[in-house]
Amino acid sequence: MNNSDHYKALVALFDKQLEFAQNLQRKIIPSPGSFISDDYHFYSYLRPFRKVGGDFYDFHFLENGKISLLIADATGHGIDAAMITSMIKLSYSYTMKDDYINQSPSLVLKQIESDICQQMDNTFFTAIALVLDPKEKMLCFANAGHPSAILIKDNHHVDLLKPSLPMLGLQQYMPEMNYFDMFLDFSKGDKLLLFTDGLVDAQNPESEEFSIERVIFIAKNSSHLPINQIGKNIITSCMEFNRHQPPSDDICILGIEFEE
Template sequence: MHKKITMRLSQIFMRFSFLLLVALGVLLCSTAIYFYQRDMKETYYDYVSSIVSVSRAGLDGDDIRACIEKGEMSPKLNDALAQMNMYKENSRVSYIYLVYYPDEADPGDMRYVLYANTDADRADGVEDSVINSPCGEEYTENMWRGFYEAQFGGRDEIRFLENVTHINGSEVLMLTAIAPVYDREGNAVCVIGGDIFADIVIGHTRSYLLSVTFYAIIVLAVGFLGFFLLGRRFILKPLADITKSTGEFVDAVGRTEAPEDLTYGVVDVRDNTELRDLSRQLAHMMATTKDYMVNLKTVTAEKERIGAELSVAAQIQADMLPRTFPPFPDKESFDLYATMTPAKEIGGDFYDFFFADENHLVLVMADVSGEGVPAALFMMIARTLIKNRAQSEMSLSPSAILADVNGQLCESNEEDMFVTVWLGILDITTGKGMAVNAGHEHPAVRRAGGNFELVKYRHSPAVAVMEGMKFREHEFQLDPGDTLYIYTDGVPEATNAENELFGEERLLAALNREPDADPEKLLQNMREAIDAFVADTPPFDDTTMLAIRMNPVSL
């Protein structure tokens, strides 16, 4: 095993070293060539731009405009042409010329004003005067666009173009400098251009590339050999020994049933490097692992016990909430449905509904501060107190019920927990109800034939915040066809991966997806909308909902 690991790591290190040095060499060569070629091009651009600048200084824009209109050369323009012929004859510039666009609206019509020639050009039959003759395929699309922008762009500056053109069937790199020529009124009459072949740039670059590549290969070969030998001495060998010792310990962990008998062979790394620190830290980690495994059985057993107890607690909590639907089959005047989804095994939200007497239905939606076991215990106490007080023979007043429950919860609330409550008492014969909102979410109501809307009003404080609290009551009316939807903050505050809240707008949109649906379907639509919104994001709060719809009473 030790030999196989050493060989594999050596091969990886060798390939990595080779590729790293090759990449470094390519990067250095590319950088050197880039800057060399850039400097060469800048030199040629400076050269051709100086010829263009000197030639433009001897041009008269008004005279050129008159020549274009007449279609013939003037003495002044002939003198300028002679000057440009001299520049072309005695410089390395390949072409000097004047071109213009007769119509700004027609960028496809570019024509010559003049074309500078040498004695050799004239001997080959090239004409001196080409005024108003159309330009041909000798110019690339990039050059046509550059000339057009120079004449009509409104900027008095020398521009540079780089093009690959075809000369005698061969591709040639050409560097071009262009500038507009203006009349006395500041209008561009034409564009002067100068071209220079950049074949010398390519030739010099190739020679430079060969030289750089040759020396780079020598340096890379020496560097690779030294890098690999040093790496094998100071890295590969110690790592192989550490791998062997660690592998033996891992194999022993898989076989042993007595973690206290595990041993780890510490590798002695003589060089004062990070590998020596790694060897010592691994030895410490293996000792810690051994201690961890010794205690693992006890910890695992304790965790399983707690998990089992939480499962029982979750079942007890679920059994406390009414889960049989329809809950009152003999009551045809309304339909009711509710759900509670805890964020953890057990939660602090709860709902409840029960009859205080034959005609008065009590509806409860509450959210205890916090999560987990403390919230669940406080929830059970609060639910029991609310139900016992509401079913007593005392006044059926939501405010009186919560005031009494508030006093009892505050008596021994050392953890300063509280519960937000929406408590309503509905007369199912008339649809008239009284409710208290103690710091809870705004309910949503749909009137028959309409859409759901939030009913917003001033809330009372949450229950168990302070002794002696009074709670504000308000009346509400549910007629046949009306639906009431109450919920905890786990609905609007459901959060997706982008940390966005579900919010009230999405809440209403989900309700109004099928506003006339029965309560069970209504809550199902809401659950689907929340799940689609949060996707795989774990919930951080319980989600509890209740909906009740009043039905027409048959006579």
């Protein structure tokens, strides 16, 4: 086999592996239409930097109308990051079977971190886990080094769900770290936006970042609109800002609206 044939064989093998990873990632990330709730509207947008990526989200329906939600961002890009998201999916699905852990976002993150670190050393990712409770009109969350989520109240006031824990994967170096949940009111008419850093770090040709301040500004100005339109406005503004340059990172946005 000459060098040209060897190169072609390697490219064909890589393409086959990439196609496998792409098909796997399509299966592990739920479609927006599978989110069915009497209380909440859901919006999602996911654009990998390459054909596969490290951005991931999932949700699970709990008892009494509660909903567990997870968004995560594995370090790196491509097949390696996609494999990490597959492991996050498996751990999250397994964790949802524990009726004690699944009520606590911080314990969900702790379990996922523990599961993955047992299998792979030096694997790091950021994540936000949430539990929405429509009866109590509350949400509880834990943010592990992830960009702050944006909570838009019905009166247009904005709160940020800031990091409450370090990036996941650091547990091995911080064995005494405490895991705890944060609680916020989430009432009818309120809206919540979660996203990965690919959105706020997107740059224009002058190397200026899109920034969380721009996302908040758009969210405030669009707060009277349905959550799906707010999400679309943010994506459109981001694309116009970077002047349709090729992406440099995965972008994922989730939106939740408590139906009035």
